[in-house]
Structures are given as structure tokens and as C-alpha cells.
Amino acid sequence: MSAQFSLPFERPVQELESKLSELESFSKEQDIDVSHEIQNMKDKIEQTRTDIYANLTAWQKVQVARHPNRPYTMDYIESMTTDFVEIHGDRIHRDDRAIVGGFAKLDGRKVMIIGSQKGRDTKSNVESNFGCAHPEGYRKALRLMKLADKFGVPIITLIDTKGAYAGLESEERHIAEAIAVNLRECFNIKVPIICVIIGEGGSGGALGIGIGNRILMLEHAYYSVISPEGCAAILWKDRAYSDKAAEALKITGKDLLELKLADEVIPEPKGGAHADPEAMALNLKTAVLRNLDELSAMSADEIRQDRYDKFRSMGVFEGSVE
Template sequence: MIFLEFERPLEKLYEQITKVKEVAEDGVVDMTATIEELETRIKVTRKEIYSNLTGWQRVQLSRHPERPYTLHYIDEMCRKFIELHGDRYHGDDKAIVGGIANLDGQTVVIVGHQKGVNTKMRQYRNFGMANPEGYRKALRLMKLAERFGFPVVTLIDTPGAFPGIEAEERGQAEAIARNLFEMAQLRVPIVCAVIGEGASGGAIGIGLGDHVMMLENTWYSVISPESCSSILWRSWDYKEQAADALKLTATDMLGFGIIDEIVKEPEGGAHNNVGEMSKTLKKQLKKAIAALQAKDVDTLIEERIEKYASIGRVQQAE
């Protein structure tokens, strides 16, 4: 098990219970009562820790190395998935995966960021930071969905679009802007879910939808806490304060009207029970898709455009 900084009290308890279980295996001393007591303390401590997480702690959970990524959810949620590759302009970006999937009998097109599960795979996936060809691949799949009338599901988890000079040369800003333009008018339902990090244009590039949800321990912001800290305080040491100031949690986003729903995670985070998290997410995706499919297409697009046009309005005092 990998423990985060604020989970240290839990780590100590798990170390104790492991040692006690080793003694119990020898069979010389009955350690049943001690084990039960430690298990109770673990439950109480976990509840205390996760009942009042700060913005920075939720950012840490969203980056947990064992947290499930897009392909984890696809494997758990979908009966069948056919991955499609390439943007038909430049190449195939491994930071964004997508294809046609069967979601309990409902054919959908799923597109999402993929970070990788170890160092080698993270390098292969460019740590989930997409190049322009990634966003163009995503758009190609969305237009495919529109052609055949399939709902679109996007899973967002990125520290941002790739900022390298080669990405700029190939039109990074244009690719993201084009996706926003096309997604606003796409004639099929779009359901978006932030499953980890939702940073800047890298997230919104596949994040414009009719129904947007965030998992409980995720974040969504124009900038990461570390980058915000380095700009405002000239140091990363104030990232905790930056996280609070940015108001980037799911609760904040729901209050601002930027998202429509918060999806509850298992206690301790999505990585503690991937199966349960996948079932919960699938249930909410299916519910959102069913509600959107009941609407007329023109009404759907009109409501989608109005939804984003109304974000950020400030009411004038009388």
C-alpha cells in the first residue's frame, strides 16, 4: 500500500496490525482481540482523515499512483471496447485513448486521458499530457459518434496539454479551440467525467459536455496549485494556500455551476476499491446518457450552448 503524507497515522496502524498478524500466525499467542482493536482504530482513523479533506489533500489523492485511469474504467465498465488510433493528420497520440464501447448494451464512443501505471508507461503516455494530434484524434472519434448517433463519454485526467515547442508548432491552441467549437454543436449527447486531474486547456479540450461530473477526490482548474504558487509567491512552498485560493474541488465546481454532479468515491479514494468505483461511475454515466437521449437534438444543443454561455455571469446589484 502507498500512503500519502496526510495518511501517515493510517500507515503506522497498518504496520502495527501487520506485525501482530505475523505473531498470530505462529499460533503461540491468541492475538484476535488485538487485531480487532487495531481494525477498529483503522476504521475510525480513516473516517476522521477523509471526513474533512483540504483542497491540497484532494489534489494529492487525484494523483495517487494507484488511482485508476481511463483504461481501468473502460475494462471494468464496458463489455467490449474497440480502440481506434490516429488523427489522420500527423500521428497517434498515446496520451489520449478512445474508441467504440458497449456500456451495458448501449453503444458509446469513449475518449479519455491515459497517464500510465509505471515509469515506463508514463513516459510512453507522456504523463497524460496530450499533443495536438491527441485532441484531433478525440475530435475524429466524436464526429464518428455523431455520424452513427452514439453518445460520447469523455474521461478527464491530465496535468495539462503538452507545453513543448513541437506541440505549439503543430497547433496546440487551435486543436483545443477547434474541439470546443465542434463539441458545442455536436448532435449527440456528451457526458464528461473528471476522474483525476482536470488542468487547464488540457482538460477542457475534451471537457465540454451536456452533463459534467467529477469524482469526489478530483480537481478542476485553470492552473495547478504548484504553478499558481510559483507565479504568485515565486515558490512552490505555498501550493496548499494556492489550492484553497483556486477553489478547485468538486464541491467548489458544483457551487459555481461548472459541473452538474459529484460522484461519491469509496472511503480512502477510488484506488481503494476500483471495482466499486467503476460500478458507481457506470451507473451515473448510464443515468446521464438516458436523460440526455430523451431530449430533442436541437434542444440538447441549445441547452448546451446556454449552459456554457451562462458560466461566469455576475449579477449587478440593484
């Protein structure tokens, strides 16, 4: 994990923690028992943190989703699974480290787990291209999905990307085609697919590994066709309106449940997933296993039909013609 980092809206907690540190130092230096006051301060810190995270705005949730200490795909793989065997490369160009995946066991159950991967420092961020995959990343993901389909192994995807890489070399190797092929082919997969947005779910980059029977979201993750900053730059010509854009885009788990674009929101520990990664991994594992149990009772044809019906029903609206 990276060094201590706090978000702007966490300042009240920071101030209380600073006072707590001073109180503890005073108690030690003066040899005075202020344990009651220290406990009261700790209780106040916890209550303040709880109140803040229970009332986050959409823009604040975006900030939490981007927290540099937030667990990434490989962190969840290490915490949730055993016997992970990573599979590399797309057999066409190279191994894109922005998407990782391989076979693993989840409570003894064989699964194929695929996900976006970001870095913790400059070197790992450059290696993973800040979680923004090139075409070969999506082709690798599809290769792994087809391999899982061949052996009848359920697929779990963990999504955490601002979007696919939009640079020149990505366009030269046909990024739009790579994502489009993934969308088409995922509807033909005969095994269950569970997609989880664990942080950022941005644009087609997220959708490239986001076609599933179940779409789950962590409590402070977001899922959107465009980033709030991008939306603000287009509509208001100023990124200063990112908070307003985040509200208008309806990108939080609560919004997407109401719109029937997500199936479940997985609770995060107090202070977000980064505050207690092990507890978050347990919550995620429990939710994934529960959904796998439900889907495992379905036949291959029922699984494909369920996935098709799910996405065909999206985007319904009511109106009248005058």
C-alpha cells in the first residue's frame, strides 16, 4: 500500500486524529491518566468517520473509488482465492499488464478471475498503464473467457479502470474492434459471468469485461459512460463542474440499482475499502459465492438467455407521443 493519504472531505477526521495524538503524547510525557478522554476522542473519531461516509455525494464517492490505497484486483485475488495461476498474453501482440487473469479456487471452487490492474508507484503504474488497457488486454481477457468456457469454469471479472487507453498505438491496433468483439462474444459464453465494479467503471474500457449475468458494485465504486471531469468539460466547458456532472450522471451504486443497471451493492467497511482491505475482501467473496450458487442451478442455455435478457431490458423509458 502507498503512504498515508486522505481525501479533502476527511479533514474533520484528520483534525480529531491530530488532537488524539497530542492527547496521547501529553499523557505519556506527563504520566497523567487521561484514558477516559482518549477513549471519548476515539469514539468521536469513529462516529465522525461513520457520519461522513454515510452521506457522501456522488463526486466524493468518485474520489473514494480513486483512493490510491484502495485494493486492486491482485489484492483481492491474494485475499480471496487460492491456487491462482496467472495466464499471460493475447497470442497476437504482447501481455498487457492493465488486465490480469487466470484460474484460481474460491472456497475450493474453480473459477476464472479477470480484472483491471493499477499500480502503486511510478514503475508499476507505467507497467500497467494506470489501469487503461490496450487492445491486447481485451483480447487476452477474451482468450481467458473462452478458455474458462471450454472447461466449464465460472468467470469473475473485477473492474477498476477510467477507460481503455485512447492513444495512437491503441487506435492502430483497433481498440474499438477489440472491445466490440468482447461484447459480442460474451453473450455466447455458456458459463456464469459475474462482473464486479471494485473502483472506477469507466466507459467502454469497463464494458469490455463487463458483460455478465450479475453486475455487482462496491458501495463507493462508480460506473459511468464518461468520467465526471470529461462530462463537465463537454457540457460546461470547465472541469470545475465535475461535482455537478457526477450528480447528473447517476453513477453511484444506489443510482444504478434504481435504474436496474446493477444487481447488488456490496457494503464497504467504515472509511471505505482501503480502511480494512481484508474485511472488504470477505464481503466481496461472500457476495460472489452467493451469486455463483444461484447461477450454478441454471443450464448453459438458461445462463446465456439470462445474460441476453438482462442487457436487452436496459435503457427502457416511458413517454408519450403528441
